[in-house]
Amino acid sequence: MSKFSASDAAFVGFRLVREHPRTVAVWAVLMTVLSLISSTITIKLAGPQLTEFMAISADKDASPETMLAVMGGLAPLMGVSLIYSLALYSVILAAVNRMVLQPGDNRSAYLRFGPDEVRQAGALILVNLILLAVYFAAILVSAILLGIGIAAGGGAIAGLAGLIGFVGVACLMIYFAVRLxxxxxxxxxxxxxxIKSSWTMTKGHVGAMLGAYVLATVMAVIVYLLVMTIVAAVGVIASGGITGLGGLFEPDMTSLETFFTPIGVARAVFAGVISVLTSLIVFSPAPEIYRILKAGGAAPVETGV
Known part of the structure; x- marks a missing residue:
């Protein structure tokens, strides 16, 4: 059976950043531009509604009717955001896969928008639908167990059943996510x-793969916090105090005028850089592990959806 190092796979994103600094810079600029464009669209579609929704979410006394009414005004934004996220992640995933599996094909900074990206969108939709179905099925079973625990006497039995159900749902979701x-x-x-091929090829590697993914996620969080700390420090120096950082982490999206301030633009730059770094760190272990397993002759070939 082919072997791989979970720690090496977890750190492959850092290697990609080191080997492709120009590509990372191009991606960061593009992500910054996209961040500004998406923020503009968000404000135009539902800026005031989004601000109201955030305020109501923080209000413990807000009624469900009020919450639903405000959410109804966010429906167009949710639809646009869903399409935007699907397109964005399809392009990013294809680019990361291309960078790992076909490093020589670096034209356009590995970015394309063609058949590969369309297939990525299809795979994303199918995987998320499968995970959603597994989640609802697991929740149903968990609810049944909880009901049995309550019927059996409640109290400690019901609490134990609820705990088992919660842990079981979490473990099942993690297992399916790794296998897919x-x-x-x-x-x-x-x-x-x-989809089927992923399930077949990951058999026997779940533990090591999970270790690589967890370590990569931890590294991404550390990088995020580090960059955020640096940006916050620069912001304090530039604004003359910590009070000037409010717009950096909680932007006013009521209107374009309140958003497009120096702090707002700085936030977009921060979002662009951090999204590129974290995407490379989190998304690159899977293709790297696949590359190693395939080189060892472990790749199935025929099974698709």
Missing amino acids: SFASTMTFDTGRIA
Whole structure:
């Protein structure tokens, strides 16, 4: 059976940043521009409603009717955000897969928008639908267990049943997520949406893969906090005090005028840089592990959706 180092796979994102600094810079500029564009669209579609929603969410006395009424005004924004996120992550995943599996194909900074990206969108939709179905099924079973615990006497039995149900749902979701984590990479590599193939190829590697993904996530959080600390320090120096940082982390999206301030633009730059770094760190372990396993002859070939 092919082997790989979970720690090496977890740190492959840092290697990509070191080997492709120009690509990272291009991605950061593009992500900053996209951040500004998406913020503009958000404000135009539902700036005041979004501000109201945030205020009501923080109000413990807000009624469900009020919350639903405000959420209704956010429906257009949610639809646009869903499409935008699907397109964005399809392009990013394809680019990361291309960078790891086809490092020589670096034209346009590994970014494309073609058949590979369309297939990535299809794989994303299918994987999320599967995970959603698993989640609802697990919640149903957990509710049944809780009901049995209550019927059996409640109290400690019901609490134990609830705990078992919660842990079981979490473990099941993690297991399915790991088993399906090759779907993006195998879809890119084979040219067809590969859900079953991911399930087959990850068999026997769940523990090591989970370790790599957890370590990569921890590294991404550390990088995020580090960059945020640096930006906050610069912001304190530039604004003359900590009170000037409010617009950096909680922007006023009521209107374009209140958002597009120096602090607002700085926030967009911060978002662009950090999204590129964290995306490379979090998304690169899967294609790297796949590359190693495939080189060892572990890759199934026929099974797609």
